[in-house]
Amino acid sequence: MTINPTANSNSNSNSTKNKLDIWPLWTAVVTPFTNDNNVDFESMSKLLRMQESAKNALLLLGSTGEALTLSLEEKKKVLENAISLKLKVPLMVGVGGINIEETVKWIDYLETIQIDCYLMVTPLYSKPGAIGQTEWFSRLLKRVSRPTMLYNIPGRTGCALNAKTLQQLESHPFFWSVKEASGSTAEFHNYRQATPTISYYSGDDGMMPFFALSGAVGLVSVASNVWPKATHKYVDLCRDGRFKDILPTWKIASDSLFTTSNPVPVKALLHELGYIKTPLMRPPLSHMDLDSREKLIKANEIIIEWERHNG
Numbered sequence: 001m002t003i004n005p006t007a008n009s010n011s012n013s014n015s016t017k018n019k020l021d022i023w024p025l026w027t028a029v030v031t032p033f034t035n036d037n038n039v040d041f042e043s044m045s046k047l048l049r050m051q052e053s054a055k056n057a058l059l060l061l062g063s064t065g066e067a068l069t070l071s072l073e074e075k076k077k078v079l080e081n082a083i084s085l086k087l088k089v090p091l092m093v094g095v096g097g098i099n100i101e102e103t104v105k106w107i108d109y110l111e112t113i114q115i116d117c118y119l120m121v122t123p124l125y126s127k128p129g130a131i132g133q134t135e136w137f138s139r140l141l142k143r144v145s146r147p148t149m150l151y152n153i154p155g156r157t158g159c160a161l162n163a164k165t166l167q168q169l170e171s172h173p174f175f176w177s178v179k180e181a182s183g184s185t186a187e188f189h190n191y192r193q194a195t196p197t198i199s200y201y202s203g204d205d206g207m208m209p210f211f212a213l214s215g216a217v218g219l220v221s222v223a224s225n226v227w228p229k230a231t232h233k234y235v236d237l238c239r240d241g242r243f244k245d246i247l248p249t250w251k252i253a254s255d256s257l258f259t260t261s262n263p264v265p266v267k268a269l270l271h272e273l274g275y276i277k278t279p280l281m282r283p284p285l286s287h288m289d290l291d292s293r294e295k296l297i298k299a300n301e302i303i304i305e306w307e308r309h310n311g
Contacts, residue, residue, distance in 0.1 A: 020117060020147055020176060021199050023057035023090060024218035025235045028064035030225055030263050031078065032276035039074055041081050043276040047225070050275070052087050054228035056221075059119055062094040063156060064222055064263045069282035076109070083114050090116040092149065098124045100139060107143045118144060119179065119220075121151040122161050130162040137169055147176035149220075152191070153203060154182055163194040170195045179203040179220050185210050205231070206254035209246055212238040222257055225266050226273065226300070230307040237310070249306045256299035260289050269296040 029051070032043040051058055060082055061067035061075055070078070082091060093110055095118050097103045110118070122128070123136055141148060150169075152161035160182060169175045178195075180188050181203030188207075192200055192215050202211040205223040219238075224231035237245050257265045264281060268290050271279040279287040 020057075020090060021217055024239060025224060025232050026057040026059050026092060026201070026218065026220045027051045027224040027228065027231075028059045028062045028220055028222055030267050030270065030276070031061075031065045031067075031070065032267070032270070033278055033280040033282070035278055035280070037280060037282070039070070039078060040277055041077070044078070045081060045085060047270075047275065048082055048085055048087060051224070051228050052089050054224070054232050055089065056224055056228055056232060057090045057092065058082070058087070059092045059094065059220060062119060063096075063121075063153075064225075064266070065094065066263065066282050066285070067094050067096070069285075072106075079110075079113060079115070092117045092119050094119045094121070095140065096121040096124065096151075098126060100136065103140060104143055107140060111143065111145060115146070117147040117149065117176065119149045119151055121153065122157045122159060124157050127159040130164040130168075133162050133165040134168045137165065138172075141169070141172050141174055144174050146174065148174050149177040149179050149201070150175070151179045151203065152182055152187075153179075160187070161191075163191060166191060166195045166198065170197060177201055177217075180211065180216075183207060185214060188216070189214050204254075205257070206251055208235060208238045209243050209250075212241070222262055222266050223254060225263075226269050226275070227253070227303050227307070230303050230310075233307070233310055245310060249302055253299040253303050256295040259291075259295060261285055264290050265296055268293055269300060272297065273300065 029047060032040040034040045093115050095107060120140055122133060150161060154160040177199035178191060179201050183204055188211050199217050200215060202208040202216045202219045205221050208219045219235050221231050234250055259265055264285055264287055268279045268287055270276045272293055281287055
């Protein structure tokens with residue numbers, strides 16, 4: 001689904017951003033693999049159709065999609081496959097790395113295909129300060145003609161997205177939103193105060209009820225890979241402030257998906273339920289690091305029962 005063709009006018013950009021905010025749930029889609037460790041496009045197409053049926057927008061090639069372990073050609077084929085399905089939901093694509101020239105080349109390629117928006121994470125490993133982060137994102141945003149979500153996940157990148165950087169970029173016509181995954185309600189509130197015109201999304205399934213209280217407009221989810229319709233209902237209830245209908249069920253379910261590094265548990269559960277052919281990961285992640293599927297199976301039973309009463 002192409003919401004808006006590439007355009008450089010501020011008015012077109014603002015219109016597109018408003019349209020993107022009507023999608024409260026974005027699924028950070030896994031990349032399934034075959035037994036010989038190639039991308040399983042058949043299973044992936046089924047996953048994408050399942051999300052489309054639930055009316056969930058899609059994030060491809062994020063950390064949940066193991067983008068850093070895919071080759072450039074594999075990443076292109078993942079996107080070509082998704083675009084070929086002519087999905088009726090928006091497509092967001094992950095942009096991350098440490099080498100600015102390689103990252104710019106990736107964006108330049110993405111600008112040539114029919115996607116809707118970008119997710120840009122803070123540079124990996126190097127721990128840049130406010131000035132370095134501002135220079136990084138400014139350079140990347142100069143190359144885009146579509147709305148962009150910036151991503152704060154210090155547990156993976158090694159440093160937090162700097163609030164001063166957000167303030168410097170707030171007026172940029174293609175800076176649309178922030179995915180906040182620090183796990184801190186105080187940090188979320190501070191970001192919101194620093195840049196009140198920017199849309200904020202929870203990047204953590206379990207934090208959505210609390211971030212919704214602080215103004216989150218939606219969720220970028222891991223859980224919706226396996227519970228697409230139930231997670232959509234969960235987000236709707238969070239946005240409506242109906243917390244008695246949510247906790248502790250969703251806390252238990254969310255925790256089960258992060259007993260080891262994401263996306264190991266969610267791929268294990270997708271495999272257990274027959275949605276994907278294997279639970280395999282690309283090194284350095286391994287499905288063997290998951291000690292047991294017992295918590296995942298129990299969480300799935302809990303969500304099925306919850307959905308039966310709240311669907």
